[in-house]
Structure formats: C-alpha cells, structure tokens
Amino acid sequence: METVKPSNEMYTTESTFEQENQLIAEAKHLLYARLKTRNKVFTSPQATRDYLCLQLSERQHEVFCCLFLDCQHRLIEYQELFVGTIDGCSVYPREVVKAALKVNAAAVIFAHNHPSGVAEPSMADQRITERLKSALGLLDIRVLDHFVIGDNTAVSFAERGLL
Secondary structure (H helix, E strand, O other): OOOOOOOHHHHHHHHHHHHHHHHHHHHHHHHHHHHHHOOOHHHOHHHHHHHHHHHHOOOOOOEEEEEEEOOOOOEEEEEEEEEOOOOOOOOOHHHHHHHHHHOOOOEEEEEEEOOOOOOOOOHHHHHHHHHHHHHHHOOOOEEEEEEEEOOOOEEEHHHHOOO
8 A cells, every 4th residue: 555645745835835925925015114204105107106006906805095104295195994895895985084184185196906806897897996096186186096906006197087
C-alpha cells in the first residue's frame, strides 16, 4: 500500500497569496503616505483612479468612500463611510456632510466599487451623486468627481460629463 504525501502546492499557493496581500497592504500604505505629503495630489484623474483601484477593486461588498480634500486638492483624509452588500450600498447625504465638515474639507471625490466587476455607473449612482452634490453645494464644498471601481478599472463621472 502506497502512502500519499500531502501536496506542498497548496501551502505554497497560500503562502504566495499571503505575501501578495502583504505587498499590496504595504503599497497602499506607501501610496497613502505619498498622497498625504505631495502638493497637488488629485489634479490628475489617473492618480485618483490608481489610488481608488488599490483601495476598492478587491472588495467583496460594495463600499462607498470619500476623499476629503483641502482647497489645493491635497488629501485631508480617505474615509470609507458606508458598507453594503454584494449589489448595493445605502448612502446617507447627512452623514457625508457631517464627515466633510468634521475634517473641514473644501472639496470631495466620491468612489464606490461594484463587486460584480462591471464599473458602469447605474441610474441610482447618478441620483445619489446629484443629491450629494446638492447637499454639499449648500456649504460651498465642491464635488470634483465620483469614481465607480470594477475589476481594476474605474469610470469617472467627470470624464463622462455626469457631474
């Protein structure tokens, strides 16, 4: 009778996966630190897109976040404000306004992921963006963009003319 030895392939795969996750976490940390110290951080949609894809593309649930910026569009704070299910997330304008005022933001960029991987904005995405833009506009807080993140892709509302 021949004995079967456990395959090391499973352990190697798990180890590689853990190493990749550690590398991604370190990259996020370095990118966040760089964005907090650079002068004109979010003047480029591509820099914003790259940052948000790192933050949100691998999430299994929908997450709505805000990049709160000062008047020079430097990052004050990244906040994940709402977490939903695999196909939706409730967003409350009152809470977004409170968070923006708390950090004294002059501008904001919204982002959320679509766990399905399809980064196409829905009509609900467009409606909540308009509601948030109206609420923040009353306080002179500019909405610069809203990104929908899919499988390592991001759609910009500003680039599509949806803002």
